[in-house]
């Protein structure tokens with residue numbers, strides 16, 4: 395193996411080199427992402443409309459598309475130091491195995507107990523809730539990574555945490571549930587009978603095993619009807635992309651330290667938070683005309699919001715209690731086929747990334763889950779990390795890009811986001827190993843059905 399001795403195998407930053415401010419990509423966008431709309435009036439949501447749902451400081455971040463940098467409060471920076479900076483690793487062994495001239499780097503976000511990048515935003519959201527003097531927060535979780543991250547953040551700041559967990563995950567992932575309870579969160583399977591919307595959904599769909607959109611409606615209802623509580627969300631929103639910019643800022647600082655310029659940047663996309671965070675400073679340069687990068691979002695073929703969705707206003711949840719967001723969407727009614735990358739099963743996409751995609755600043759590809767697990771296994775066998783199924787979408791396309799370089803002889807530098815570890819996903823790996831994994835791809839007719847129910851908004 396040819397190791398470059400001038401560059402560390404893993405590039406770490408010193409604590410002193412860690413970013414002190416988050417970068418708000420929207421500040422550099424000429425076409426700003428479309429505003430959230432009030433579903434009743436179809437007028438843009440204002441600060442006053444949003445503060446019954448979200449913490450005050452987070453609403454300010456959500457609505458601000460002109461301030462480029464937000465200082466990271468010292469308490470959050472101190473918490474970050476517990477598990478950051480995350481390493482930027484050169485995948486030498488994978489390169490050798492593939493026989494590619496490409497140089498592959500990955501930013502590894504799995505070095506904390508929640509097992510993913512979600513802690514970066516969870517700690518920020520818990521901090522602002524505490525600062526506001528709140529008692530607690532509510533949220534939903536699908537696969538469980540977000541609920542775990544938020545439980546950790548809430549226990550750190552001594553806040554109560556109520557998690558509505560999609561019922562099928564609650565039953566299939568008892569270990570995730572217990573991790574959350576270890577950190578003091580209460581975990582309720584959704585749809586539950588505790589909320590009006592849960593009762594309604596249970597009555598209309600007896601025996602349903604729930605969905606993210608349904609759990610969001612329940613968590614929002616509880617937050618807005620319980621004094622001293624607010625709702626927090628782990629992806630999709632602008633504020634979450636802002637907090638996740640720590641990923642990209644660290645990556646860029648590490649690359650700059652050794653004068654490395656990436657050609658291709660790849661990330662998996664569920665609601666868009668890790669991808670939005672990873673690409674933020676690079677996209678900023680691209681938007682300002684200072685540099686160019688090829689940026690690729692990777693999504694599951696079973697839930698293809700970028701590649702087959704419509705760019706339109708849609709509901710963010712099943713109960714239709716949340717504001718409308720303009721985004722690449724498959725329709726709030728779309729229930730993706732069971733896919734083992736639970737974190738990528740949302741029907742919509744960050745408005746910021748949707749706008750950038752529409753404007754041609756980034757591409758997207760969709761991949762099937764057996765191909766993803768084959769890539770995950772290939773990676774695990776040589777790089778030593780057991781990747782999360784979500785993260786493995788990025789691995790799959792990084793490998794594909796590296797193999798293209800093998801054909802052309804190009805020595806491209808490829809950077810991808812390795813968002814987390816897959817220890818709680820061993821049932822999925824088992825299905826793959828036993829040859830029982832299927833690759834469901836929705837038909838055009840199915841997509842048309844859910845897209846036909848998009849709200850009629852002339853904006």
Ligand SMILES: *Cc1c(COP(=O)(O)O)cnc(C)c1O
Nearest residue numbers: 629664665666667668737784814
């Ligand atoms: C939640 C999750 C994702 C997808 O969420 P984004 O908001 O799109 O980043 C990806 N990887 C892991 C490990 C996750 O937990």
